[in-house]
Amino acid sequence: MSNFVTTPDGVDIFYKDWGSKDAQPIMFHHGWPLSADDWDTQMLLFLARGYRVIAHDRRGHGRSQQVDSGHDMAHYAADAAAVARHLDLRDAIHIGHSTGGGEVAAYVARHGLPEGRVARAVLVSAVPPIMVKTDRYPGGLPIDVFDGLRAGLAANRAQFFHEVAAGPFYGFNREGAEVKPAVVDNWWRQGMMGSALAHYEGIKAFSETDQTDDLKAITVPTLVLHGDDDQVVPYRNAGLLQAEILPNATLKIYEGYSHGMLTVNADVLNADILAFIKA
16 A cells, blocks of 8 residues: 655655554665665565565655755654654664755654654664764765766766765675666666755755754664675774664674675675564
């Protein structure tokens, strides 16, 4: 089943909801600038394992409404909460990739735990605590990196998205990499479905939001997964710090894995996530 829920500020959010409503729910949160479709492999696998699986398109992304406001982590989390409340998800596992990992951290800390809805969380190649270099996190990336992303997107979004997917996102720019054109095409397809404005303003959301307090507030068991060849969200300022800040974290770093490891190394990641969920 796929449907829409309207948020308190009037935005229509698309979601998929598959499986028995009596089964334990797993809600997936996608990365920038993608959609719920990026979780197809995981949704099919966990559905077959007896779970109820839910994924939504972030506001301005995929099939959700293209609006000119609310492209920030607080609204992302509130929109996810609107889906969870609408479906009355309880004892849920929330899994987020990249920007979706930031969304999971914000949702769980600010909505899910206070409402008693969350059992576990999984952060994959996730952006918290913050990507940009600050006095608090001097190991972050300089703001010029994100200004460059904005410039590339504004100049030629279609070309820019193709270059990201064909290059650093999946590590296809590495010597000897097995380039998968269909994976690149699917990334590009999902990105071009969404709003240029949502994608442009989303860069600030995923790079400049300090989520230290969100991480500190997440008391449920949380699995942190990151590749040490992640060229998009470097693991030393992300996965390693998440494991230090989270009260109840399990960390796994994958040697040589890229930012898009959930797709190109799905067999390994899915098995590790399933083991954590069942533990």
